[in-house]
Amino acid sequence: MKKLIFNYFVFMVSSIGSCAIGYSQIIDLNRNKPYTKVFVETDNFGASYLDTLEMAYPNMPTDAIGFSVLNDLAYYWHTRNLNKALDFTKRGLSLTAEKKDSLWEGRFQITQGAILLRMEKLDSAQIVLQAAERKVMEADLPLLYTQLGYVYERRGLLGKAADFAVKSMELGEKLNDKKAIALAYSDLSNLFWKQSKFEKGLEYGLKSLKLFEERGINDLDYDFTLYVVGNNYLALKQQLQALNYYQHAIAVGERYRFDNNLSDIYISLTDLYADLSQFRKGEEAGKKALKYAQLLDNNFMVMRSWLSLGKLQILEGKYPTAIESLTQCIKVATDKFGDAYYLSQAYNALGKAYAGNHDYQNAYQAFDRYDKLKSKVFTAESDQRISLLQTEFDMANKEGTIKQQMAQLKKQRSRQLMVTIIAILLLLLLLLAYKIVQNNRKKNRQLQKQNEEKEFLLKEIHHRVKNNLEIVSSLLALQSAQIKNSDLVGAMKESQHRVYSMSMIHQRLYQRKNLSSVEMKEYFEDLGQHILESFGMEDRITLCFDMKPIEVDVDTAIPLGLIVNELLTNSLKYAFPNQRTGKISIILRKSNSRTLYLEVADDGIGQPTPFKSAKTGFGLQLVDLLMQQLSGKMKYNLSVGTCIQFEFDLDHAA
Incomplete structure (x- = not known):
């Protein structure tokens, strides 16, 4: 974050200085190389750079330099006005056809494809880009594949778009082209964001920014990547970080008039x-x-x-x-x-x-x-994610149905009151009012029955999830029976414990009247006994549960169960060697209405090194990830045995 703020400060200072930069910075006809290519060799200019290029273009000494200036005019005008960008592109295509220069014709076609896809002419863009592939050099292909990836992304074919991003990245690595690699990472970050894989999207976005900053050029794609990283932070509910990246992106976009990026950023804002x-x-x-x-x-x-x-x-x-x-x-x-x-x-x-x-x-x-x-x-590659989204959507629909029925009940009660008033005033309509009341009571019973059926369905869902998790546990057990490597057997056994800890949550949900929360004391007692028995240490180790009955929601209960599972397993494996006896205590309480306190302590031999520096095993890495998921803080005490304490803010927990 400090580095981002520093880069932003440096950029703002350079932006102020760029206001005084004139025509000769980009174009100098007296130099051997009259055109300093924008956003490749320099970014030290302001928003008027396109006017500079348009004014200088007719005076370029060679066709190649002239085509380079004209192509840059066409490409960067698409950030402000698509029709004007397309006019420059058509001029370039006409000139290259006249000169029979197929290389530059292909490069103008790449620019044309970029413009057409932003005009929603996806089929035309694809045809033009595929035609260009046969004409351009290998160094031009990363940009071409990037534009083809955008075509498929716009069609919603994210898997195909990702294929082109990977293809562009591999070509960039082959050519040692940092810009191509950075752009591929940026595209993958955006695609992961669209698939709701925000942690992965953030990882690739930050890798992209690092490469862009090593390159030292603030350009259109760097600006877009700042926006994409901001999107992933926003999806992860880290609004302050997202805002910092958006503000940096706005500063870049306003300096160079990247109106398309500015529209994107303000949408996310x-x-x-x-x-x-x-x-x-x-x-x-x-x-x-x-x-x-x-x-x-x-x-x-x-x-x-x-x-x-x-x-x-x-x-x-x-x-x-x-x-x-x-x-x-x-x-x-x-x-x-x-x-x-x-x-x-x-x-x-x-x-x-x-x-x-x-x-x-x-x-x-x-x-x-x-x-x-x-x-x-x-796509099929995201089946698991699709299933989860579908379940969430179905649950939302059911909740909406229940709310709709409750609203209908309220209306019916109002109608009953009105009928009663009318019945008092008009005795002649008493019989009719009575029939209406009877009919409404029948409807109420039907609605009550429907609600009971929905509650049964929810319990059945939890029951089936529990059964499926037990099947997974059984499969792990069967698989481990075929493995002779003791380390692999141990890993499989630990995986069984993790699956079992989650299945117990769903078992308790369908066994209780309250389908939204879990009583943790009984849950920890059953989980602890199961783990002791699986290690065969129930005669040597005593488990103490210093807590009152406490209920938490299922989104908090599952990570807590996994954390306790990992810490119990860790203690049983390492804290009591050589048939040593001992005690493990588990404490869970609410220190106030929105803060949860968890402590797992043993009186074993203790840790030889601080807990944080020992986070190399998968189990302890999992504990760290789960703690972050619950927005928790961790403390440890190694003076007597091992004591690990957590505090979780329930307002920010998953």
């Missing part, structure tokens, strides 16, 4: 401020995103700007306004819109807006369209 419930700032960011998108005349950006505004308005509870924004978003997209990912998001948000406005028929139709588009985005 709208989402960030929505997360923070700062709706006024979010609306201002959304309007800026729309302004830059309209300057570009880019329907893709316009569509996403309306989408961000619509999602913000849903969080504000302005459902009719959100419906208008999202309808405008989908109208801009049209039926031929290529990007199934963002279009699916638009229909998902529209469904939520309709549901919030109690228009359930239109909500159902929007969610149905969302499901169909989503199936185009997530």
Whole structure:
């Protein structure tokens, strides 16, 4: 973070200095090399660099230099005005055809493909890029593959897009081209973000930024990568880090007038401020995103700007306004819109807006369209993730159904009251009122029965999850029986314990009336006894549970169970050698209403080195990851045996 702030400061100072930079910095016809290539050999200029190139282009001494200037004009104008960029590209294609220069014709076709895909002409872009592949040099291919990857990404074919990113990265490594490798990492970061694999997306984004900064040039792709890293931080709910990257990206974008990136960034800033419930700032960011998108005349950006505004308005509870924004978003997209990912998001948000406005028929139709588009985005490689998303979506639908039924019950009760009043005033209608009351009671019983059936289904889901986890545990046991390597057997056994600790959670959920929380004292007692018996140490080791019955939600219970499982296993393996007897104590309590305290201590031989420096095994790495997931802090005491203490903030826990 300190490095980011320092880089941002240096960039701002250089930006101020660049205001005085003139024509000769980029173009000097008296030099042997009259053109210092923008964003390759220098970035020391301001937003007027395109005017400089346009003015200098007619005076270039050779065709090759002239084509280089013209191609840069075409490529970088696409960040401000797509139609003007396309005009420069057509001029370049005409000149290269006239000169019969196939190499530069191919390079102009790469630029043409980049522009066409941003104009939503994906098929034309693909045809032009494939034609260029046969004409250009190997050093030009990483950029070409990047643009082809964007075409498939816009179509929602993320797996195919990732193939081109990897292909570009391998070629960059072969050519020792840091820019190509950095751009490939950036594209993979964006693709992981779209697949909701935010930790992986952040990892590749930071690797990309490191390479860009080693290169020492602030360009369009560096600016885009700052934005992508910010997106991954935002998805991980680290809003402050995300904001820092967005602000740096805005500074770069404003210096060089990268209007397309600025629209992207302000779209994400709208989402960030929505997360923070700062709706006024979010609306201002959304309007800026729309302004830059309209300057570009880019329907893709316009569509996403309306989408961000619509999602913000849903969080504000302005459902009719959100419906208008999202309808405008989908109208801009049209039926031929290529990007199934963002279009699916638009229909998902529209469904939520309709549901919030109690228009359930239109909500159902929007969610149905969302499901169909989503199936185009997530491939077979993401089956596990798709299943999880589908489960979450089904649960949300069931909760919506329950809320809808409760609202219906409320209306029916109001109707009953009205009928009663009418019955008192109009005795002649008493019989009719009685029948209405009887019918409503029957409906209430039916609704109650439906709710009971849904509760049964939820319990059955937990039961089946528990059974499936036990099958996994059994398979691990069978597999370990075939392995002679003691280390591998031990690893398989530890994996069985982890699976068992999760299956116990689901077992307790379907056995209890409360389907959302787990009582931890009984759970730890059963888990501890199971682990003792699996190690055959129940006669030597005593487990003490110094805690009162305490309930936590399932998202907290599973990581806690895994942490205790790892620490118990670690103590039993290392703390009591040579048939030594001893005691392990487990303490869990709430120190206040939102802070959870966990302690696992043994009176064994202790750790020879500090706990933190010993985090080399998978089990202890898992404990560290789970602690971070729960936003926890860890302390350790090695004076007598090993004592490890955790504090978790339940407001930020997973």
